[in-house]
Amino acid sequence: MPGNHDAPSHRLLREVAARPPYADVVGPVERRATADPAAYLEVLARPGWTVDAWETTYVHLLQGPDPVLRWISATGAQPVLHALEDADPALRSRFEAEYGAELRAAYPAQPYGTPLAFRRVFVVATRTE
Numbered sequence: 001m002p003g004n005h006d007a008p009s010h011r012l013l014r015e016v017a018a019r020p021p022y023a024d025v026v027g028p029v030e031r032r033a034t035a036d037p038a039a040y041l042e043v044l045a046r047p048g049w050t051v052d053a054w055e056t057t058y059v060h061l062l063q064g065p066d067p068v069l070r071w072i073s074a075t076g077a078q079p080v081l082h083a084l085e086d087a088d089p090a091l092r093s094r095f096e097a098e099y100g101a102e103l104r105a106a107y108p109a110q111p112y113g114t115p116l117a118f119r120r121v122f123v124v125a126t127r128t129e
Contacts, residue, residue, distance in 0.1 A: 003034040003119035008106035016099045025087045040123040048129040055121045061113040069100040
């Protein structure tokens with residue numbers, strides 16, 4: 001499960017979308033919650049089951065201009081971008097420029113690319129009986 005909803009990419013999406021004039025179009029952007037692995041273990045572990053729960057953080061090395069904006073535009077930012085596009089394509093462009101500037105500050109490009117940390121939580125429950 002994605003566990004990166006508190007990462008700068010998602011936090012900044014919520015913050016920029018909450019500003020005028022975007023907030024009037026998109027409303028509040030939901031913060032999805034992913035629990036720690038121990039919380040899933042607590043819910044799933046019971047007699048007759050084995051549970052493995054862990055997390056890891058991948059560091060994706062992104063390339064090109066505005067790579068984090070391109071990455072999140074294909075996933076988590078889609079509802080916001082679609083709402084803005086439907087309301088006014090110029091408003092979407094304005095949002096992307098503002099959000100992109102925030103992302104470039106949070107994820108500075110390095111000579112080898114732009115690192116993006118990506119937390120994931122994994123849980124496997126297996127019935128033993």
